[in-house]
Amino acid sequence: xxDSPSAPGVVDLLGVLAYAELTAFLRLAEDAASLxxxxxxxxxxxxxxxxxxxxxxxxxxxxxALGADPARAMEPFVEPLDAWHAQTGPSDxxxxxxxxxxxxxxxxxxxxxxARHLDPSIGSLVDEVLVDEGRSxxxxxxxxxxxxxxxxxAGRLALWARRLVGEAxxxxxxxxxxxxxxxxxxxxxxxxxxxxxxxxFARLTEEHGKRMAALGL
Amino acid sequence: xxDSPSAPGVVDLLGVLAYAELTAFLRLAEDAASLxxxxxxxxxxxxxxxxxxxxxxxxxxxxxALGADPARAMEPFVEPLDAWHAQTGPSDxxxxxxxxxxxxxxxxxxxxxxARHLDPSIGSLVDEVLVDEGRSxxxxxxxxxxxxxxxxxAGRLALWARRLVGEAxxxxxxxxxxxxxxxxxxxxxxxxxxxxxxxxFARLTEEHGKRMAALGL
Numbered sequence: 440x441x442d443s444p445s446a447p448g449v450v451d452l453l454g455v456l457a458y459a460e461l462t463a464f465l466r467l468a469e470d471a472a473s474l475x476x477x478x479x480x481x482x483x484x485x486x487x488x489x490x491x492x493x494x495x496x497x498x499x500x501x502x503x504a505l506g507a508d509p510a511r512a513m514e515p516f517v518e519p520l521d522a523w524h525a526q527t528g529p530s531d532x533x534x535x536x537x538x539x540x541x542x543x544x545x546x547x548x549x550x551x552x553x554a555r556h557l558d559p560s561i562g563s564l565v566d567e568v569l570v571d572e573g574r575s576x577x578x579x580x581x582x583x584x585x586x587x588x589x590x591x592x593a594g595r596l597a598l599w600a601r602r603l604v605g606e607a608x609x610x611x612x613x614x615x616x617x618x619x620x621x622x623x624x625x626x627x628x629x630x631x632x633x634x635x636x637x638x639x640f641a642r643l644t645e646e647h648g649k650r651m652a653a654l655g656l
Numbered sequence: 657x658x659d660s661p662s663a664p665g666v667v668d669l670l671g672v673l674a675y676a677e678l679t680a681f682l683r684l685a686e687d688a689a690s691l692x693x694x695x696x697x698x699x700x701x702x703x704x705x706x707x708x709x710x711x712x713x714x715x716x717x718x719x720x721a722l723g724a725d726p727a728r729a730m731e732p733f734v735e736p737l738d739a740w741h742a743q744t745g746p747s748d749x750x751x752x753x754x755x756x757x758x759x760x761x762x763x764x765x766x767x768x769x770x771a772r773h774l775d776p777s778i779g780s781l782v783d784e785v786l787v788d789e790g791r792s793x794x795x796x797x798x799x800x801x802x803x804x805x806x807x808x809x810a811g812r813l814a815l816w817a818r819r820l821v822g823e824a825x826x827x828x829x830x831x832x833x834x835x836x837x838x839x840x841x842x843x844x845x846x847x848x849x850x851x852x853x854x855x856x857f858a859r860l861t862e863e864h865g866k867r868m869a870a871l872g873l
Contacts, residue, residue, distance in 0.1 A: 461699060468685035468705070478727040478734070482678060482716065488685070489709045492702055499699065510695040517695070 451621040453502050454512030455614065458520055460495035461513070463543060464488050466524050470535040480532070483577045487539055490574055501564055515618055519610040526606045533585055533592065534599050540578040541600045541650055545607050548646045552639060582654045597656045604647065668838040670719050671729030672831065675737055677712035678730070680760055681705050683741050687752040697749070700794045704756055707791055718781055732835055736827040743823045750802055754813050757795040758867055759820045765863045766828070769856060799871045814873045821864065 467488035475481035499509040527542065529535035551566070586593045615622035684705035692698035716726040744759065746752035768783070803810045832839035 458695075461695070461702065462689075464702060464706075465685050465689040465698075468682050469689060472679075472682040472686060478675075478678070478730055481682075482712070482726075485678065485681060485709055485712075489681075489706050492706045495699070495702075509699075513695055 448620040448624040450502065450505065450507045450512050451515070451618050452624060453498050453505075453507075454509075454514075455516040455520075455618075455621065457495055457498035457502065457509060458513035458516045460491045460498060462520055462524060464491040464495060467491060467539060470529060470539070474529065474532045474535045476532055480581070484535070484539065487574055487578075491543075497564065497567065516614065519613045522613075523606055523610045527603055533582060533596060536578045536582055537596050537600055537654065537656075538603055540575050540582075540654065541647070542603045542607065544650045545604060545643075545647060548643050549611070552643070579653050582656075586655045593656055596654070597651070600651060600654075600656060665837040665841040667719065667722065667724045667729050668732070668835050669841060670715050670722075670724075671726075671731075672733040672737075672835075672838065674712055674715035674719065674726060675730035675733045677708045677715060679737055679741060681708035681712060684708060684756060687746060687756070691746065691749045691752045693749055697798070701752070701756065704791055704795075708760075714781065714784065733831060736830045736834075739830075740823055740827045744820050750799060750809065750813060751816050753795045753799055754817055754871065754873075755820055757792050757799070757871065758817045758864070759824065761867045762821060762824050762860075762864060765860050769860070796870050799873075803872045810873055813871070814868070817868060817871075817873060 465488075467484055471481045471484035471488060475484055502509045502512050527538060529538050582596070586596075682705075684701055688698045688701035688705060692701055719726045719729050744755060746755050799813065803813075
């Protein structure tokens with residue numbers, strides 16, 4: 440069963456997702472503290488941060504239920520995820536918003552794809568974690584308003600979003616190299632079918648494009 | 657009715673409490689990110705941070721229900737509370753833990769005293785916010801264990817706790833000076849009765865002493 444602690448790909452998937460959520464929580468809180476222009480904005484980004492922590496809690500509890508040690512399951516992913524955040528520290532509020540929306544969106548799509556082919560009980564847990572519940576709507580509003588009042592902003596933020604994606608792909612390759620079991624979850628899922636792999640990348644690209652369009656980028 | 661938006665002391669009380677919770681959330685998250693020695697510790701301090709945000713949400717919703725603008729209600733308290741945090745930035749994990757436990761404990765006692773004499777529906781909201789639910793137990797365990805393995809630590813942390821209290825009193829006086837309505841909540845509550853004021857300070861001191869004892873300081 441893929442739902443047993445002995446399935447290393449599953450523990451890896453829950454581990455990388457758990458650390459991604461824990462560290463997203465902390466980074467969003469940091470951005471809220473240092474970059475939010477108003478108290479309302481600070482609270483709104485704080486709300487996104489807290490949602491990430493709630494996801495972390497679900498994943499940690501699931502790891503424990505599987506008999507895995509959460510800290511040990513997260514450990515292999517600390518360095519690549521910290522590196523991604525270090526290389527994508529936003530320099531202002533709009534960059535922080537785009538990172539919150541686009542960056543986590545890409546990561547979530549990736550996890551969703553991996554989870555799609557797992558034991559259904561894990562798949563539904565991951566789905567629960569990934570639900571956005573409209574919390575990030577305020578990001579879309581803020582970014583669109585900023586572009587409307589100064590269209591020059593759009594070019595800079597579009598470049599920024601590309602950098603977020605580029606750095607994410609680079610770290611993703613590192614993770615795949617050190618955790619082949621995790622990479623295999625995706626490859627097995629598609630039975631080494633080249634057409635299926637192409638469709639996977641098409642879906643990821645399409646979802647990213649939808650987010651960029653939502654932001655007006 | 658003290659439960660109307662026109663009672664400035666009530667909006668002030670909810671405002672200072674809301675900003676205290678919002679900023680405690682962000683500072684605890686920052687300490688968790690930068691000072692926690694392990695992933696488990698990072699997650700545990702993150703849990704405390706998230707609880708503060710949940711309290712902020714309750715208070716903000718209540719301010720809105722009273723017809724007050726939450727950001728405007730918090731604004732007068734941003735500077736003194738930020739100043740307190742700036743002057744009490746922990747330099748290591750143990751200082752962060754003591755600050756989380758002792759610092760917020762003092763603040764919470766103070767709010768509890770102020771709320772005791774308000775409209776009962778506000779009083780019970782404040783009580784709900786102030787409930788600790790055993791979340792800070794891990795702080796007590798960590799600090800006691802550190803003192804046990806190196807008794808010299810106790811002296812340094814006891815000094816640190818005194819500094820936290822001293823800076824809190826100093827900022828408290830600033831707040832009382834700029835928001836006399838808030839200060840009056842306490843004074844009215846005790847009817848200018850000098851014996852009652854003495855008992856109030858005795859209670860605050862006693863609660864602080866209990867926390868210090870719990871930490872082994």
